[in-house]
Amino acid sequence: MPQHVVVIGAVALGPKAACRFKRLEPDSRVTMIERGKRISYGGCGIPYYVSGDISDASALQSTAFHMLRDEAFFKATKGVDVRTETEALAIDPKAKTVTVRHLPTGREETLSYDKLVMATGSTPNRLPVPGADLDGVYCVAGLEDAEAIRARVASGKVGSAVVVGGGFIGLEMATAFADMWGIETTVLEYMDHILPSVAGPVTARMACRHMEEKGVHFRFGEKLMRLEGDGAVERLVTDKGTIDADLVILSVGVTPNSKLAKDAGLHVGPRGGIIVDETLRTSDPDIFAGGDCVQIKNLVTGGPSYLPLGSMANRQGRVIGTNLAGGHARFEGASGAWCVKLFEQSAAGVGLPIQAALREGFDAVNVHVSMLDRAHFYPEKGLMSLDLVVENTTGRILGMQGVSVMGDSLVGKVDAVSALLPHKPVCADLGNLEMAYSPPFASAMDILNVLGNVADNIVSGQNRGMGVDEFEKLWQDRADNGIFVLDCRERDNVAELIARHPKDWHNIPQGELAGRLAEVPKDRPVVVICNTGARSYEALVTLVHNGYAGTRSVEGGMAAVHAAGLDI
């Protein structure tokens, strides 16, 4: 029997659910309502519109074949009725009605539904600080914001910008400002590194280092107190100082739009996400919800999580469309795969970063590998650095994050781990993961295999690693801790460092170590280092075998030291 489905929200999940449903039940009717003027646009493309990579904002609202996805398009090609500038005021789940208001006219109407879809999305958090409403202070919420920001930077009047919040959107906006418009750009982040909710400190530091080299400034652990200016913003005042700025972007997370659901008596989680089951039904079986307004199961922790991502919304939309038509599609949850392009460097990851794993109560360790992501003899290649988060007791993989100049390749590694993660892999699964190999694309021993094997060695106690962040601290405190740094590379590679630190930096090439053990003191903590960690591991094995039980190796070696910008 034909149904009437009402969809509240028409940006990402709404249209997908509506169209899938209409294809399965062409005789049923769908009414999709949207508070804004524009529908079905790719909000993830906003930073590329602001940068100028995309010339016209309408491209974000067009199909691959250049048709504008407006109301007429949805009516003609999808058979879906769309009402824009129409807000849902209240849902009556018992009567199965939605009261809506057409914003330009104020006219209210009550729509009856057989099934309802809540695709209400999220709202950027506005910091409760004075001056947040000054001219020149923006959130990145939709195409209107994007157009306003671009118009301002294109006017040539923006000399300096501050982005508050070092998450995806903040960093993408900072890249757009600095890279394409030459604006003096500062990122202000309250936590101690960028991408604090998704990346570990090593990955974050490497990505940050690259952005710094491109001229972006970072201020960490600093809290915005107020924004000042005469009409338009002129400066930010933090708990540690001031920063001048003609333009400020507030990108400090988003909050799910779930008030409508809550008012209707639907179950909503403690962080505001609508609670749905694996069929994406809310606590009312005739009401579905998905996208930025719901909480979903984290496949690593098993607990609830909030992952407002456009790709998630699209996949959930299809599940809802299928189930509206009586199907049995399921959305089991997500591990949180992400990627971001920052100038020529890319960062990507999936699952938990080390700090989240520890916070969740896992006995976790971070394992780092830096190596070329190609057969080393192949001419075109680039460094890839990966952090693997592993449970010590079980060897279970909890997450992976990394950076590389080979962005597509990095994302491919993350996607492979993402495919594996719901199956609760251990180190050996990664060490033996079958990856396509040919010299132009990978190493014969793929970096993921290497990473799995290094982690396996560390969890089993065969290798004892440390990240560059820990090495930096040990190095800075070397006068106190008396570490003996042993560089296992060939002489030529070490000469400069030896000259700089004749007393603190020692060299025995790995191939000579077995015959020169007498040069290594037995009463000092030995830290071995090489170019990437491979030779220092061999050296560590030799040293441990010869009684240097406490020897540790720097993961990723000098490649990681340089990528992280350590001052040695």
Added chain:
Amino acid sequence: MPQHVVVIGAVALGPKAACRFKRLEPDSRVTMIERGKRISYGGCGIPYYVSGDISDASALQSTAFHMLRDEAFFKATKGVDVRTETEALAIDPKAKTVTVRHLPTGREETLSYDKLVMATGSTPNRLPVPGADLDGVYCVAGLEDAEAIRARVASGKVGSAVVVGGGFIGLEMATAFADMWGIETTVLEYMDHILPSVAGPVTARMACRHMEEKGVHFRFGEKLMRLEGDGAVERLVTDKGTIDADLVILSVGVTPNSKLAKDAGLHVGPRGGIIVDETLRTSDPDIFAGGDCVQIKNLVTGGPSYLPLGSMANRQGRVIGTNLAGGHARFEGASGAWCVKLFEQSAAGVGLPIQAALREGFDAVNVHVSMLDRAHFYPEKGLMSLDLVVENTTGRILGMQGVSVMGDSLVGKVDAVSALLPHKPVCADLGNLEMAYSPPFASAMDILNVLGNVADNIVSGQNRGMGVDEFEKLWQDRADNGIFVLDCRERDNVAELIARHPKDWHNIPQGELAGRLAEVPKDRPVVVICNTGARSYEALVTLVHNGYAGTRSVEGGMAAVHAAGLDI
């Protein structure tokens, strides 16, 4: 208790197994013997040395830090004794000895072992045709062959080359000849398309088309009868004609080197691969084997298969090294992930191509998708074409292959499917696979998600697709079968085709179809087509809903038609 391990073969698996074992048991002794002069080289790099991308063959035998991996290197850095130019003549499993002969001196010796590793590799097949031993006829077996081939092409005397066999090495060599040396190059393949054992006809055709555009000639279904020439090769004679050539590469597969194992009474499979269990032990528990000389379990079919790949050898080597030291590492088998770079196009895949799936008895269907592998509004993007092989009855995914100009991205998709394949995924698992998304890297609905969803629609009967190969046949026979080709794109896109085929090519834009159904005949088979298959699917839904039950859609649309080079 320290052991003595003998390793026969020192190219890929042997060194990996030896070194891993020595790190775990530094007190044990390893003797690695190798028939050739050189050890531990990356044979997969040979085409890039022949092309000139790699200037010196020694780079293939060097570490990432430019040390030559020779006997002295293995002794100093790994503690492994290596004997080159030393052939294993016989194994006595009861006495636990290997008799070896030093080839330059002829001196024989019997080595005792506690455990033995067979890493004897494979030998390129030489076709049993007259003239195969003429000067200028090469197999690609090792560095010596590579050096001889490169010296010949570098001499400037090679005007034309024929590569017999359209597998990985054959196509890489053809690319090297044509791309870097400007040699008139022909690939002769006995089967009806390139990469016949790993790629389906659509993927193969697209890859072939690109190589043809780059000037490589192909002759399919043609059998080499003999090679002719006066001392040096001058021409090939096939069952269909002759081809002139100054240089001929025979790359028609390899045969596992298992005679030594067989003579020692070890179990060997029907196709010549040594039989090993999941710990990589042979039928003698003290003898391990891996790499090109063993057969392994195919994780898709569950049956035995033969996958001589360098990456496989490396991973197996570690498993053997661990188990030599009393560990419990396992190698469960492989799905057969592969990739190859052909000029600017890349091809990659994993699992079964459609012809292999059918041959194995699966009720399988091939589903094709062609689309941009980026958010369509992002400036840098390229077409990606993927074939998914699916079991009709269960929706189980049996394999995936594809081509793209975005090589790293394609390989990433293949790696994600490779990670999934051992877990026996169905279409919905691919449709909902979590892939990292950001506009510079992917579409919000990743091509893998789209592919899974299209396959789901086809297996469920909601969509009825056909590949471009089937469409080509229908189009060619249109006078007989009376198909009504309905192009659902906008008028501007179709004008040229309409002008060329005013009677046979029809146009109703998808958005107008519901109102113009009267123009579609009810008594002819309708084939809908658009740019990629998305709009034609919408049109198909409309048509089927209105009684055009037999309507079918061209998978990948005109994008696939063009990529495959169909003449329409």
